Amino acid sequence: MLKLKPIRISLANKCQLLFGAAVVLILTAALIVVAMRMQALVEAAPLERARDFATAWLNNHIRLGNALLTIEEGGRGLPPDRDFGLTLIEDFEFERASGLDPFLARTIDRFSTTRKHQTFDIAEDTAGRRFYRYARAVRSSDLVSAQQLATGNGQAQEPIGPPEMILLIQLRDDRVAVEAATNRIYLVGAGTLSGLLAIGVFWFITTRIILSPVRVLRDYAGQVSRGDLNIRSDINTGDEFEELSDVFNQMLESIRDNQGRLSDANKSLDVKLGELAASNVALYEANKVKGEFLANVSHELRTPLNSILGFAEVLSESLSARTGPVDEKRKRYVGNILASSRHLLNLINDLLEVAKIEAGRVEVRIAPVSVDDLTEGLINLMRLQAENRSIALKRRVEPDLPILETDANKLQQILFNFLSNAVKFTPDMGTITLSASLIPEIPHTKPAQVRLSVSDTGPGIAPEDQQKIFEKFTTLDPSVTKEHGGTGLGLTICSELAELLGGSIELDSELGKGATFSLLVPVKAEPVGPIRRPPSGHGSEILAGEL
The missing domain is CATH 3.30.450 (Beta-Lactamase)
Structure with missing residues (x-):
């Protein structure tokens, strides 16, 4: 219209x-x-x-x-x-x-x-x-x-x-x-003359007394709009126009003072921006050096540590193969070497994984993944640890779930971390449930997703701590860290990997009622990181050692 x-x-x-x-x-x-x-x-x-x-x-x-x-x-x-x-x-x-x-x-x-x-x-x-x-x-x-x-x-x-x-x-x-008729003529004439006279008087009053100061103020405002802040209004009428002129001059003084302060602030801001840019460059370089150093050191530590693990395993096997009496103290020492070496290797692997993620060198390998096979393999992998503590391990998977197009290794790494944490924090005789369900597609808004959840009957997590546990090197219970080990990087890595797969992690927990960690991953992943697809004919076999 x-x-x-x-x-x-x-x-x-x-x-x-x-x-x-x-x-x-x-x-x-x-x-x-x-x-x-x-x-x-x-x-x-x-x-x-x-x-x-x-x-x-x-x-x-x-x-x-x-x-x-x-x-x-x-x-x-x-x-x-x-x-x-x-x-x-x-x-x-x-x-x-x-x-x-x-x-x-x-x-x-x-x-x-x-x-x-x-x-x-x-x-x-x-x-x-x-x-x-x-x-x-x-x-x-x-x-x-x-x-x-x-x-x-x-x-x-x-x-x-x-x-x-x-x-x-x-x-x-x-x-x-x-x-x-004579009266009408006189009335019309007198009215016309009086009207013209009144209009003339009003014209003089509006032009000379009212509009003249307004035009002066308009001209001053035009010069101010062109950038001249040194001009000042000079109206001496002794009425509201003079007050308006004084307020106009005060406004110009305030604008000029504010411009001066703003100019000083901009100069100071430019200096601080320069310093901040230099600090960001130095921080970027330091972070880059840190990442490279961490990756190199981790790699250099893994080589001798693998040798130590290999020789310790040989000693353990040789002690186990003896037919005669075995020195229990020596056997215990070898077991301590193996446990400490494996713990140290896990720490180094976590540090190396974080360094690779921060450096953007993590590749996403897209391949078909069966949710049913994935969950069954994880249950079998964790069953021995759960049975040692009399923890019931359950699996609930909806029938006819679609085949996922995602990175199987990273998907299994996230779920394995959820299950490991659940076994650590669930008391004896507790229950851990691994479930999978489909979240239907919302047209033009949200693609179809699969929710993979790990629920336990552990102590639960307080609401104020539910964000902290995803931060680096964060552990809520130091006693559990001493007992089971860990760097506080597991959930940080899981969060980063979930983002790389185009998914997200949700946490639902209350103190005393356990916790549920859920991974929401799209059926057809749109990963954030570099994509690498395996050659045709290759499956998605995953070994426990790759975890």
Whole structure:
């Protein structure tokens, strides 16, 4: 839908339009009231003349002469050829007069039922000319008052009694229309002149007093927007515009001070960024040297350690092959050499694995993996360690799980670490369960995954420690470390390997209720690390020694 752009109108034009409309409305309302009052005064002039005629007739100051009209003539209105007419209607003629003229009918009824003594109306003759009709009720009290006033022995009294006659005066006054037109001309002229004068005054006020300081401030703001912060506003009007000018100058001072502080802060930040970049480079180099040193040292340590393990195994086999009595102390010493060497080899392998992961030299070998075969092999591999401590080892795998496309060695390494930790921390007569289930695909959001979980009935892990155990060299129970060994790198390595396989690790545990470590791996892995696919025809056989 097309959006209309609003029309831009300057402040000066808005003020002039608004003030002009206000002036027009105010003057129009005022002139309408004046016009109505002047029209009423003009219309009242014929009424006043008719009332004077009626009073003069009552006092016998005038004679009717040829101005007298019969009831039939007066009932039809004022003839076009006459400007004045007077009709005297006696009380016995009221009924006949009411039938001749509706105005007379209303007048007679009003005078008969109320104490009103005069009515007034405007009519038109047959030629379309306006004339005025005035009816005066003459009661007995009026006649008495008129006689007393004529002799100078009385005063006007309130009307008393029914009307004895009605005096109908009809007159024409062409000056009323002329005066009304003249009044309108004067009113329109005065209104126009007053409006123009008011608009001119408002224009001068808005332009000189209101808009001039605004334009000055606008020009100053334009120069500030172009980068000139040294300019200052100088408005001396003694009102809010001067206050606004002072605030504007204070704002410029604040902006300049803030810019100065910001410039100093940027310079300091540039220095710190340079130092930080140098520190990052040094840290990167140190980390690189550390990784290379760790990998080289680990490799160099593994070579003599393998020789020690080999000779210790030869000694153990030779002691076992003897038919005669065997020195138990010597046999115990050889066993200690084997256990310590294997423990040291595991530590070196963990350090070497971490170094390879940090250096980004871990390859992901994608191959088909059967979840059923994988879990069964792991159960068989851990069964002896579990039986030695009377721990029940269970396997729960959903039927018809899909074949995984992932790195079998790394997948088995993660699960083997979960199972080893479970055996370490589960008390005797406990239970360890290895389970596998399918997490269906969410279209366009999440691919299908397989959840591989290891649950135990061990002591559990506190919520505040569940993130710590995935950090390097972290162990929560030093006594277990002394008993079973370990560097605190196992779960760190598992977390890194799970990320390389495009999966994740979840932990659900409560103190005293055991723990469940779950590996969520996609059915078709999208690994993060370098991918390497084995040649066609090669399976995914895994040896325990590769763990």
